[in-house]
Amino acid sequence: MSNEKTIVPMNGYIMLLLFLTAVGFIIYALSSTGNPEYALLFIPVLFLLPGFVLVNPNTSKVLLLFGKYKGTVKKNGLFWVNPFYTKKKISLRASNFDSERLKVNDKLGNPVMISTILVWRVLDTYKAAFEVDNYENFVRVQTDAAVRKLASMYPYDNFADEGLDEDITLRSSVNEVSEALEKELEERLSIAGIEVLESRIGYLAYAQEIANAMLKRQQATAIIAARHKIVEGAVSMVEMALDELSKKEIVELDEERKATMVSNLMVILCSDKDATPVLNTGTLT
Incomplete structure (x- = not known):
């Protein structure tokens, strides 16, 4: 009170x-x-x-x-x-506080480097003067504690191979994470009569010891997703080619030749290099 x-x-x-x-x-x-x-x-x-x-x-x-x-x-x-x-x-002026980069563990236990930018001001001079020993130092300590708690509540990113279905992550859900951080800080700093004007994540990255591994993991995830789309499109194109050949009666293919044609088309469409055509000057037999 x-x-x-x-x-x-x-x-x-x-x-x-x-x-x-x-x-x-x-x-x-x-x-x-x-x-x-x-x-x-x-x-x-x-x-x-x-x-x-x-x-x-x-x-x-x-x-x-x-x-x-x-x-x-x-x-x-x-x-x-x-x-x-x-x-x-x-002072009743608005003040900026840019915290140091802290090394904390996210929800999955991965070490990340994180910092926050806080804009605050004194709203109640009685609480700021008498409820805490040093209200400026109180803001710094409580901000670091709030950032550590926030980082442990959410994963850095959402990886499909871990079976996660997280809607909020530290990397992609900037607005949601900032709102959660602001609410946490308001509860912590209210005892000192401090009003939180704005808070947001200022820096976010994997810790140095796992940064390279996580970068390769992200690249592999992107490659797998791209390959999935390529294969899906290639199957559709092969199916269309066989249907058109059969409908227009351009050539009759038995099951063995269809299998060979499907194999060749899939290799051409899914390869990450340009295919080299081979001209057959003889018969198909």
């Missing part, structure tokens, strides 16, 4: 005018009367100086009085508060 209390202190320009007036009066009294006792008036006047607070745009000042939270100043400008207040500055 948030205990943040936004306050608007006394106008600092009025107190600045009073401070300058008091200093001017003391200087005038010293110069006109020559009485050094007027110099003692500088002590209470100078005591006003620690009470001035300057709040820049998109920043805030958390005020404490002897360890007790008194409120947060979010309004921009020059203000004056109790000189005994302890002031802690907390």
Whole structure:
């Protein structure tokens, strides 16, 4: 539960005018009367100086009085508060955090290198100041923990030979993975009053020790898929050729010659090299 209390202190320009007036009066009294006792008036006047607070745009000042939270100043400008207040500055600006590349295991146990880019800002100054020790370090640690958990929930890629039917993978499902990461970070960082504006995977790759093997595996999968299409098309073309020869009665082929023709056509159509024609100048027998 948030205990943040936004306050608007006394106008600092009025107190600045009073401070300058008091200093001017003391200087005038010293110069006109020559009485050094007027110099003692500088002590209470100078005591006003620690009470001035300057709040820049998109920043805030958390005020404490002897360890007790008194409120947060979010309004921009020059203000004056109790000189005994302890002031802690907390930025309300959006911040970027690009995590280091972590070596983690995906759902299948494959080591991958992953990093994330996080855009965040402080939403609750009370939680950021008092619920955690250091909210900036808290963001870094929790982001690394969330990335490790996310990587273990999904496989890097979906390989058919492993019998997987995963709709979401780290490599192909960028939007889904980013949404899951953002939700995980919101739950983790809410304790520190941090608002997650955006989170996404910044870097993703297999670890170096298995990168070459996985690349060959991906290439083999692509080759197998291409060969499957080639064979499927070749069977269709052979079937069409036999049907057309039979329909137009160009040549009559017995079962043995059909088998030979099918074999030759499949070799020609499925080969990864150009076929070399051979002219038969004799008979077919």
